[in-house]
Amino acid sequence: MLAISLVFLLLATVSAGKHDQYSGYSVHGIKLRTQSDKAFIEELTQSLDLDVWQVGNPESRDAQLMLSPEDRVAVLDDLDKHGLEHYLHVADVAKVLEAHEKEVNQWKQSRSGRLMPFNDYPRYEEVDAYLEQIAAQYPELVTLVNAGQSFEGRDIKYLKISTTNFTDTSKPVYFMDAMMHAREWVTTPVTLFSIHRLVEDLRDLDRDLLEDIDWIILPMTNPDGYEYSHTDVRLWRRTRSINLEVSTECVGVDANRNFDVNWNTTGVSQNPCSDVYPGTAPFSESETRIVRDIIAENLNRMEIFMNIHSHGNWVLYGFGDYTLPDNVIQLHVLSAAMGAAMDALKLPAAEWYKIGNSAMILYTDSGSAADYGQYVGVPFSLTLELPGYGNGFLVPPQYIEHINFETWEGIAVSARLARSFYRARQ
Template sequence: MALLGAVILVLFLNVVLAQTNGHSTSRALEGDQVLRLHPGTPDAVAMLDSLVYMPGFQLDFWKPPSHVNQSVDVHVPRDNLPAVLDLLQQHSIPYHTMIGNVRQAVEKHMQDNHKARARTAGRPARVNDFDFSVYHEWNEIDDFITDVQQTYPQIASLSSEAATFEGRSIKTLKLGKPSTSGETKPAIWIDAAIHCREWISTATVLYAIDQFTRQYGSDPTVTRLLDELDWYFTPVFNIDGYIYTWAAPENRLWRKNRSAQPGPCVGVDLNRNWDDHFAETGASPDPCSIIYHGMAPFSEPETRGISDFVLNHPEIKVYLAMHSYSQLWISPWGYDYARPPHYHLQNAMALAAESASRAVHGVQYRVGRSIEILYAVSGGARDWAYDKAGVTYSYTVELRDTGRYGFLLPADQIIPTAEETFPAYLTVGQWILDHPQ
């Protein structure tokens, strides 16, 4: 029966690919849908998992298959939709439509943000004029973090720790009062937009930078955390990809970087390119896949540069990789069901951070290991930071929401998301000071 199902699946894919090859890109995403699937058996999960890695069959799994009765979100191209729906019916997999027309949803998302940005049109992207309630393009973000450094030189410094494939500098803003004793302070690393379509991750980090700098000297908690810790913020890890997502509606859901690859396809999933159980699970060898792991570990200049920085700063005690969506605090590992040696410490910090976050707006985040609460994955930054860089407290933080909007989170949710995330950062910092290693 399994073999028959596989044969039927291949036949479907051949038909689908023949249709897709002739599809015009003038209205890319038009008629595409995002479906939420509900696999209720191990066979259903296995069948969906086979689609993730099927060469050429480019379904975009926003939330990949993992466990029985755990929902799966998938962006299905219009021309593939009949075959996919037929397949779901054959395997008795219930589903409902999350987004009925992806193009329309993208255009509304971008138009609404553009209208909101009109409120502050013409203002320079500086500390006193920056609008944290909208999404910003890279040049505005670059101007803002530069102005932060110039406005708060006593606690802020800006550096370029790596370069992108297209030659742009990856900017890292360091916040913290310089040590008077000459001793190296414990540090916390926070990056965003390694997956460039996850705009809310960047917006949340920018808000945190503003809160830290504005409250320093007046709020005792913030002041202590900057006096006794250093904080490294990289608001946009994948700058080339981020710029690309702003260029046109059809680019908005791009995930990878923009590096040249063999054949017609572009880009590597930078969160599959780290030298830790590379290419074992949750990644694809297909350059056209959205989870393509690259030619080799650290084949990409972005991951090489940032990993070198982290290795050269052993004082980093926390690594937070900000993502969206699903509302999760995820600890190691993604590739092994065994609990890592520091599991209880990792879980305790995450629970404390989640509690601080939930106290703001009552929005709950699940806490656990990737392989338990999300999906199996290897070659990622979180596990590399723990396994190879020795960062005990290493997490992926998946921000809002749980699927209504997915990666197209409206701008009116930026401030609430950022407001609930900032206390989590404070809690993480206090934890490091209260539990010295």
């Protein structure tokens, strides 16, 4: 009994100190009045490599910045000089992370043996086991593909779901991926729930989605970063690649700045410790090369690439340098329809979805996955940012089921619209 007590004491001690690196960090909300205020905040965050918890919009959505004790006084002074109203949103990030970890653990324990992976924050091994299980149980519909390995050697797998084993060229391909940014835990359950609804729980109203569309679903693009966000640093965003010629202290690359489209031109940092460090070259990361290769292999039929992120209730299309694709009207129509479908089911605590060009309504960036998809010829290449309910990246697990349900409705609407556009071009 004494030994067991000591083990629990040791685990509690480890857990209590796990988030100490964020002790004293705070999150501050900032009220934006104009687009020039928004531009000022974007410039400030890029110059100081600040962690953005929420991108603001003038008079509709406050910006939120996480500040270290070293940066706090200077940043708040800059905000005051600019005449920007600000307030304390989170007093101590470490305490919030500890509370979130406790909440997630309690959620798992209270539903022990009854939780499906798509209603939980499953670890890499659980996601892998679910993909293997679905492929084994439904071989007539599902093909499991091992696309390669992450930097740390984890298999990156995806499912191909098709009634015709991808042989019917009259059917468009819908490709969705998630967990490109490691701390965005709520993204993977959406992809797993999509698999569930297409395969395990196919309903009559959705039969057309399975029969008329081929699906590629990649639930975990960045497994190394995801595991690290569980074991070490909850707010970890990047991959976990090591390049000693660049840095002996910092590892990883922002995977969503590592694609070969306007690479390393805007919305990035040359600091290898930055969360928006784009790497030494496009596709320097094995994880981004896998996404690239999936797109290339299926480009002749790929109608939608949905790059799923969290958080903020956005449906965004390219390009991140303010230029617009030739089919921008169709992109906006499809994005708006998707957003409206999700808004129709939203919880009161959620923001309304905002739709538009990523640079115009969010921020400038380069080397993003969605921009790359659009650039190489995917007609509808979108970034979907899921709800945060005011909790940033730390979405309480009790919201997962609703996010899955409302997002699936948006996915279904986007799939049907894209299918109609695809047929019109045949």
